[in-house]
Amino acid sequence: MDVDFGNALASVAVTGVSEASLERLDRRVGRAHERIAAGIEDRTFGYASLALPEETDPTEIRTALEGFDPEAVVTVGIGGSALGAKTVTEALGCAGHHTLDNVDPVETARLLEELPLESTLVNVVSRSGTTAETLSNFLVVREAMTEAGVEWTERTVVTTGDSGPLRDLADRHDLPTCSVPEGVPGRFSALSAVGLVPAAALGCDIEAVLEGGAEGRQSLSPSLFETPAYAYGAVAYALENRGATTNAFVPYAEALEPLSEWFAQLWAESLGKDGLGQTPVRALGATDQHSQLQLYRAGRKDKLVTLLRPREREDVPIPDTDVDELSYLGGETLGGLLDAEFEATEASLAAADQPNVRLEIDRIDAESVGQLLYELEAACILVGELSGIETFTQPAVEWGKRAARGLLGGGEFEEAEAVEGKTSRRVE
Amino acid sequence: MDVDFGNALASVAVTGVSEASLERLDRRVGRAHERIAAGIEDRTFGYASLALPEETDPTEIRTALEGFDPEAVVTVGIGGSALGAKTVTEALGCAGHHTLDNVDPVETARLLEELPLESTLVNVVSRSGTTAETLSNFLVVREAMTEAGVEWTERTVVTTGDSGPLRDLADRHDLPTCSVPEGVPGRFSALSAVGLVPAAALGCDIEAVLEGGAEGRQSLSPSLFETPAYAYGAVAYALENRGATTNAFVPYAEALEPLSEWFAQLWAESLGKDGLGQTPVRALGATDQHSQLQLYRAGRKDKLVTLLRPREREDVPIPDTDVDELSYLGGETLGGLLDAEFEATEASLAAADQPNVRLEIDRIDAESVGQLLYELEAACILVGELSGIETFTQPAVEWGKRAARGLLGGGEFEEAEAVEGKTSRRVE
Incomplete structure (x- = not known):
C-alpha cells in the first residue's frame, strides 16, 4: 500500500503530529523493526505471523x-x-x-x-x-x-x-x-x-495472495519514512498519544467492507490492553458520508480517519440526463464520482482540523490484497511495540468464556456466579 | 423496549452514574419531555419525527x-x-x-x-x-x-x-x-x-410496524424512571459526560445488524456537534466477543456498551456429541448458547468496570421493531435536548458535497480548490 499522511501533520490539523516528532519517533521505529525482524526470523510467537x-x-x-x-x-x-x-x-x-x-x-x-x-x-x-x-x-x-x-x-x-x-x-x-x-x-x-x-x-488465486504478502515482507525496513506499513503504524500511534483514541477505517470499495471488520479485530484485540488502544470504527465510503461524516467533522477531536481506496477499478458510465441540475453527472462514471467524493471527504476532514491518512492500493486483486493484509498486520505490530504492550495475546476474553461455560453446565466457574448476581435497575 | 441500566451505575462501574445523579437529571428530563411533547403536538421541525x-x-x-x-x-x-x-x-x-x-x-x-x-x-x-x-x-x-x-x-x-x-x-x-x-x-x-x-x-406487515411506533409514543412520560427511551438516553448522556465518548451498540441477533448501522447514523449525525457526541460503534453479538471484547474490557475507560437482545426467538437444538469436552453443549440450543454468552459478556464487562446497558425486546417482529425504532429515536432526541445541541440538522456534511460537486464540474466552489491544495506526505 501507499501511505499519504500529509493530512495528519500538525501543520494541517491541530491534533496532528509534527515532522520533527516523527523523526524522533523514527529511532524507536528502527529499534522496533529490529525486534520484529528478529521475531520473524526466529518464528517467535506472534511475530511468526x-x-x-x-x-x-x-x-x-x-x-x-x-x-x-x-x-x-x-x-x-x-x-x-x-x-x-x-x-x-x-x-x-x-x-x-x-x-x-x-x-x-x-x-x-x-x-x-x-x-x-x-x-x-x-x-x-x-x-x-x-x-x-x-x-x-x-x-x-x-x-x-x-x-x-x-x-x-x-x-x-x-x-x-x-x-x-x-x-x-x-x-x-x-x-x-x-x-x-x-x-x-x-x-x-x-x-x-x-x-x-x-x-x-x-x-x-491464493498463490498470488501469498506473493502479495511476500512483497509486504520485502517492504519492511528500519525507517517509517521508507516503509508504508510503519508509516501508517507510527502515525496511528503518534495520533493516539495526541488524543485520537478512535480509528475510523473507511474503505471506498464495497468489496473491502469485510476488510474493515478484519481490521477492527486486528486493531482491537491486539492493541486494546493496559488501558490503551484505539477503538476501531468500521465505516464505508461513500455511504457513511451520509451517516458518520457529521460526527467526524464536528464531534470530538478524538479520531484518526483512515481512508482507503484502489487507484483503478472496473467502472460504469453515468448516462446523460436532460435534467439541468444533474447534467454535471452525465459523461462522468460511478468510479469518478466515488473518487471525487473520496478526495472531497479527505479535504473536508482536513478543513475541519480532523487528522486523516490516505491508504492506496493499485487495484483490488489477489496480490494487492495479500500485500495489504500483510502491511496492516505489520502496522499493528509496530503500534504494539511502540506502546509496550503484549500484541499477540487476548487475555481479557477468557472471563466471559468461563462464565458462559459455567452457565451451560460445562463445569464449576466462579465467573458464572457473578452472572447470577447481576445488579438490576429496570425501566419497562 | 425494556432497559436495565444496573451495570451502568456507579456502584458497579467506576465510570458509571449514581442513582442520586440520575434523580437530579430527571428534573431536566421532565423539562426536555415537555419540549419534545410540544414539538410532537405542533409538528415542529425534527420533533415531527x-x-x-x-x-x-x-x-x-x-x-x-x-x-x-x-x-x-x-x-x-x-x-x-x-x-x-x-x-x-x-x-x-x-x-x-x-x-x-x-x-x-x-x-x-x-x-x-x-x-x-x-x-x-x-x-x-x-x-x-x-x-x-x-x-x-x-x-x-x-x-x-x-x-x-x-x-x-x-x-x-x-x-x-x-x-x-x-x-x-x-x-x-x-x-x-x-x-x-x-x-x-x-x-x-x-x-x-x-x-x-x-x-x-x-x-x-407495515401496519404492525406503525402500531409498534404508536406504542413507543404512548410510552413517553416526563420521567426517565418510567420511560425506557428516556432511561436509555439519560444514561447515555450521563455516561458521555463521565467519559464514555464511545457507544458500542451490540445486538445479539443477525437480523438486527442493519439496525446497528441505522443507530450509528442516528447517533452520529444527530449528536456529533459542537465537539460533543458519542462515537457509535457497530458490533454484533456473539461474533464480536471474538473481536472487540478484549478492547471493551481492557482498553480505555471511554465506552458505553449497549447490549440488545430479543427475549424469545425461533431456536435450533444442538445435537448430542460423544466428544467429552463438548458434551455440555448437547441438549442445549443455539439460542440458549447465545443467551448464555449475552449474559456472560454483560457480566464480564461489569467485572472489568466497563459500564453497559441491557436493552430487551420481546421478540423480533413488526410491532417490536417499530417500537424499538421509535424509542431509540426518542432516546437520541433526549440526548440532544440534554446536550443543548441542534439534533435535527447536519451542517458539517455540506462542505464535502460542495467540494465533490466542484470537482465534477457542477459549478464553482472554493471547497474544490482546497482539495487541489492538499498537503501530501507520501511513503510508497
Whole structure:
C-alpha cells in the first residue's frame, strides 16, 4: 500500500503530529523493526505471523481440497477463524462463500435452508477444536447434511491445531485437514490455510495472495519514512498519544467492507490492553458520508480517519440526463464520482482540523490484497511495540468464556456466579 | 423496549452514574419531555419525527404499490433514505430487498447482473431529488432496464419531496409516488414511506410496524424512571459526560445488524456537534466477543456498551456429541448458547468496570421493531435536548458535497480548490 499522511501533520490539523516528532519517533521505529525482524526470523510467537508468506504452502491447501469443486463453501468458525477468509473471498469476488460465525439460530437455520448442501463444502476452523460457537454450529450443520441425505464426511474439510477434538474427529473420519500455523494468533492468520481455504476451494488465486504478502515482507525496513506499513503504524500511534483514541477505517470499495471488520479485530484485540488502544470504527465510503461524516467533522477531536481506496477499478458510465441540475453527472462514471467524493471527504476532514491518512492500493486483486493484509498486520505490530504492550495475546476474553461455560453446565466457574448476581435497575 | 441500566451505575462501574445523579437529571428530563411533547403536538421541525406513527398513512403506501408483486426490490437511496428501509426488511425477514446506497461501480454492476430486472421494483428515494449518488445510480439502473427490454416506467416507484427533479420526473412519466414527510430529517424517517415501501412491496406487515411506533409514543412520560427511551438516553448522556465518548451498540441477533448501522447514523449525525457526541460503534453479538471484547474490557475507560437482545426467538437444538469436552453443549440450543454468552459478556464487562446497558425486546417482529425504532429515536432526541445541541440538522456534511460537486464540474466552489491544495506526505 501507499501511505499519504500529509493530512495528519500538525501543520494541517491541530491534533496532528509534527515532522520533527516523527523523526524522533523514527529511532524507536528502527529499534522496533529490529525486534520484529528478529521475531520473524526466529518464528517467535506472534511475530511468526509475518513469516506466513514464506511458511504457508499453497500445495498443502490444494491437496486437502483435491476432488472438491463446490458450488458453495460455508466456513464454520468465529473471529480470526472466519474474518480473514471472508475478507479474501469478498475482496477477490470469489462468489459462494458463506460464514457461520455466530450462534444465532435464525441465521443458522436460514443459511442451511438456502445452501445446496449436496454441493457445499463445509470448512470447519478452530485451533483448539473446542470453540463453543464453532463446534455447536458444526454439530448442527452435520446433522442437517445427514438429514438431507448428504454424507458429511465427504463434504467437510477441517483446519485445526495438532491436537484436540476436531483433530481427533478428522482422524477418525479420515477428513482432509489443514493446519493452523504455530505461533500465529487467529487474527494474524489470514495468510495461512485459515484465511485461504475457501478462496482456493472457489477457484481463486491464493498463490498470488501469498506473493502479495511476500512483497509486504520485502517492504519492511528500519525507517517509517521508507516503509508504508510503519508509516501508517507510527502515525496511528503518534495520533493516539495526541488524543485520537478512535480509528475510523473507511474503505471506498464495497468489496473491502469485510476488510474493515478484519481490521477492527486486528486493531482491537491486539492493541486494546493496559488501558490503551484505539477503538476501531468500521465505516464505508461513500455511504457513511451520509451517516458518520457529521460526527467526524464536528464531534470530538478524538479520531484518526483512515481512508482507503484502489487507484483503478472496473467502472460504469453515468448516462446523460436532460435534467439541468444533474447534467454535471452525465459523461462522468460511478468510479469518478466515488473518487471525487473520496478526495472531497479527505479535504473536508482536513478543513475541519480532523487528522486523516490516505491508504492506496493499485487495484483490488489477489496480490494487492495479500500485500495489504500483510502491511496492516505489520502496522499493528509496530503500534504494539511502540506502546509496550503484549500484541499477540487476548487475555481479557477468557472471563466471559468461563462464565458462559459455567452457565451451560460445562463445569464449576466462579465467573458464572457473578452472572447470577447481576445488579438490576429496570425501566419497562 | 425494556432497559436495565444496573451495570451502568456507579456502584458497579467506576465510570458509571449514581442513582442520586440520575434523580437530579430527571428534573431536566421532565423539562426536555415537555419540549419534545410540544414539538410532537405542533409538528415542529425534527420533533415531527415522533409523530410519524400517527401521520404515516399505510394506505398511501399500499396505493402507490398497487399492481406490483415484485420478486425483488432495489432501493436506490443513501443514508437515511436507505438505512431505515434496510433495517425494517432485514429485521422482519422480508427477503428480496437490496440497496444501492453507494456509488461503487463494481457493486452496482454486480447487483444489476444478479437481479431479475423484469420482476424487480426500483424504489428511488431522495427528498431533494438531487442527491448525486442516488441520481447517478438511478440513471444507471434505468439504462440497464431499458437495455434488458424492461420498461422502467412500469417498474419504478419514487419517494421524494414536493418538488425537485425526481418529483418532476415522476409527474412526467406518471410514476407512482410516496412523499417524504415534512419536518422529518432522513435519519428519523424509518416510520414513513421512506422506511416502509420495500417492506410493504415484499408483503410485510407495515401496519404492525406503525402500531409498534404508536406504542413507543404512548410510552413517553416526563420521567426517565418510567420511560425506557428516556432511561436509555439519560444514561447515555450521563455516561458521555463521565467519559464514555464511545457507544458500542451490540445486538445479539443477525437480523438486527442493519439496525446497528441505522443507530450509528442516528447517533452520529444527530449528536456529533459542537465537539460533543458519542462515537457509535457497530458490533454484533456473539461474533464480536471474538473481536472487540478484549478492547471493551481492557482498553480505555471511554465506552458505553449497549447490549440488545430479543427475549424469545425461533431456536435450533444442538445435537448430542460423544466428544467429552463438548458434551455440555448437547441438549442445549443455539439460542440458549447465545443467551448464555449475552449474559456472560454483560457480566464480564461489569467485572472489568466497563459500564453497559441491557436493552430487551420481546421478540423480533413488526410491532417490536417499530417500537424499538421509535424509542431509540426518542432516546437520541433526549440526548440532544440534554446536550443543548441542534439534533435535527447536519451542517458539517455540506462542505464535502460542495467540494465533490466542484470537482465534477457542477459549478464553482472554493471547497474544490482546497482539495487541489492538499498537503501530501507520501511513503510508497
